[in-house]
Amino acid sequence: MAAVALLPVSNLSAATDELSQGAYLANAAGCEDCHTDREHGGQPYAGGRALATPFGTFYSPNITPDPETGIGGWSDKDFLQALREGVRPDGANYFPVFPYPTFTKITDADAQAIKAYLFSLPAVRQANRAHDVPFPFSWRPLQTIWKLLFFTPGPFRPAPERSEAYNRGAYLVTALAHCGECHTPRNWFGATEPDHFLAGNPHGPDGKAVPNITPDPQTGIGSWTEEDITTLLKTGQTPEFDFVGGAMGEVVRNTSRLDDADRSAIAVYLKSLPPIRSKKQNG
Amino acid sequence: MFFVTKARVSMSAAALVMAAVASIAVAQDKETVIKDRQATMKEQGKGLGAVKAYLDGKGDLAQAKTGATTLTQTTKKIPQLFPAGTGGPSPDGDYVAKPEIWTDWNKFLDAQKAAATKADALLVAVSGGDKTAIEAAFNDLGKNGCGACHTTFREKISK
Numbered sequence: 001m002a003a004v005a006l007l008p009v010s011n012l013s014a015a016t017d018e019l020s021q022g023a024y025l026a027n028a029a030g031c032e033d034c035h036t037d038r039e040h041g042g043q044p045y046a047g048g049r050a051l052a053t054p055f056g057t058f059y060s061p062n063i064t065p066d067p068e069t070g071i072g073g074w075s076d077k078d079f080l081q082a083l084r085e086g087v088r089p090d091g092a093n094y095f096p097v098f099p100y101p102t103f104t105k106i107t108d109a110d111a112q113a114i115k116a117y118l119f120s121l122p123a124v125r126q127a128n129r130a131h132d133v134p135f136p137f138s139w140r141p142l143q144t145i146w147k148l149l150f151f152t153p154g155p156f157r158p159a160p161e162r163s164e165a166y167n168r169g170a171y172l173v174t175a176l177a178h179c180g181e182c183h184t185p186r187n188w189f190g191a192t193e194p195d196h197f198l199a200g201n202p203h204g205p206d207g208k209a210v211p212n213i214t215p216d217p218q219t220g221i222g223s224w225t226e227e228d229i230t231t232l233l234k235t236g237q238t239p240e241f242d243f244v245g246g247a248m249g250e251v252v253r254n255t256s257r258l259d260d261a262d263r264s265a266i267a268v269y270l271k272s273l274p275p276i277r278s279k280k281q282n283g
Numbered sequence: 284m285f286f287v288t289k290a291r292v293s294m295s296a297a298a299l300v301m302a303a304v305a306s307i308a309v310a311q312d313k314e315t316v317i318k319d320r321q322a323t324m325k326e327q328g329k330g331l332g333a334v335k336a337y338l339d340g341k342g343d344l345a346q347a348k349t350g351a352t353t354l355t356q357t358t359k360k361i362p363q364l365f366p367a368g369t370g371g372p373s374p375d376g377d378y379v380a381k382p383e384i385w386t387d388w389n390k391f392l393d394a395q396k397a398a399a400t401k402a403d404a405l406l407v408a409v410s411g412g413d414k415t416a417i418e419a420a421f422n423d424l425g426k427n428g429c430g431a432c433h434t435t436f437r438e439k440i441s442k
Contacts, residue, residue: 209440235422236430241328241335243425249434256426 022117056133169269
């Protein structure tokens with residue numbers, strides 16, 4: 001009898017837990033940054049932010065729960081398929097400007113929590129803006145070939161011989177926070193180069209260069225301590241008492257809200273990476 | 284007739300020379316302005332460094348107070364370090380002062396005032412000597428003062 005009476009309460013708290021967990025994870029993944037047109041005062045998660053790439057300008061879609069212009073009509077399966085396989089509910093492929101090649105590593109439980117959080121937000125009615133991408137890049141079937149060549153689906157696999165902090169950091173960096181999407185250089189087809197993972201990207205978002213964050217002493221952050229990294233993630237301050245700006249300033253808004261344990265896990269993971277020399281800029 | 288032509292020629296030559304001199308002067312002036320503001324930013328970095336050294340037990344409180352005092356002064360003179368026409372990449376090509384500074388001048392001033400207020404709060408905290416309060420004020424100034432402004436108005440050019 002007592003157990004029956006308690007059941008709805010525990011379900012409620014489980015739902016609340018999932019929501020707060022989802023909010024934490026959505027922040028770690030920075031969903032709001034790309035899916036909000038802050039520059040023009042856009043509503044959170046309603047999309048429309050311009051993302052300039054060498055292939056054209058993409059406009060992020062509305063991911064509020066509005067059933068017609070957002071993702072309100074999506075099932076859990078639709079949401080998981082988008083993250084894990086880069087496929088829309090109608091079967092079309094996403095362009096890899098949506099970082100599904102990285103999000104494929106997000107665990108199902110985390111993805112479900114993010115969806116629950118997004119669905120708890122106010123629905124905003126705002127139609128998606130068409131991408132401004134020229135042919136042939138605009139031709140979605142081409143993405144099928146791209147995926148065959150460059151996309152490896154599958155969840156994050158922890159390394160059992162490594163520490164818990166390392167594995168948590170690896171999950172945050174390589175899956176949720178998708179650091180490699182900006183910090184890794186891309187080949188001619190716009191795919192990240194695995195052998196230069198996090199080794200800096202001379203042609204990052206909006207054509208801006210993004211620094212090497214491997215421990216390479218010359219071109220990376222080899223001289224940084226773990227504390228230097230956690231400080232940067234917390235307040236944006238570099239060891240030289242400069243403060244990062246631009247796109248990384250936006251990222252710091254999110255990383256400043258992480259737990260101390262997660263920030264230090266990221267530092268542990270980054271410090272354990274093999275140092276990789278940046279590719280030559282004008283090569 | 285000949286005389287007039289010659290006079291015209293020499294007048295336009297003089298105008299050309301003057302225009303050239305003026306543009307060099309403006310260019311040099313812009314470079315001086317940029318160097319000056321970079322020096323001020325570095326001075327602010329040193330000020331923060333002095334406060335952090337005290338927090339880490341590596342520096343004394345008097346130096347932290349000097350550092351915080353510097354920050355209260357320098358954050359207030361930021362607007363005059365950004366005269367119109369001094370945007371674009373710095374001479375050493377490391378940073379870009381974004382055009383939004385001047386197209387969104389009032390927003391820029393809001394960001395600067397926020398930083399100045401937070402610098403004042405840091406000095407108050409340092410004068411109080413309580414490390415927990417100092418650390419909170421230090422992080423607030425860094426993240427929501429310096430960092431917030433750099434996020435909107437500055438770009439680093441990575442090499």
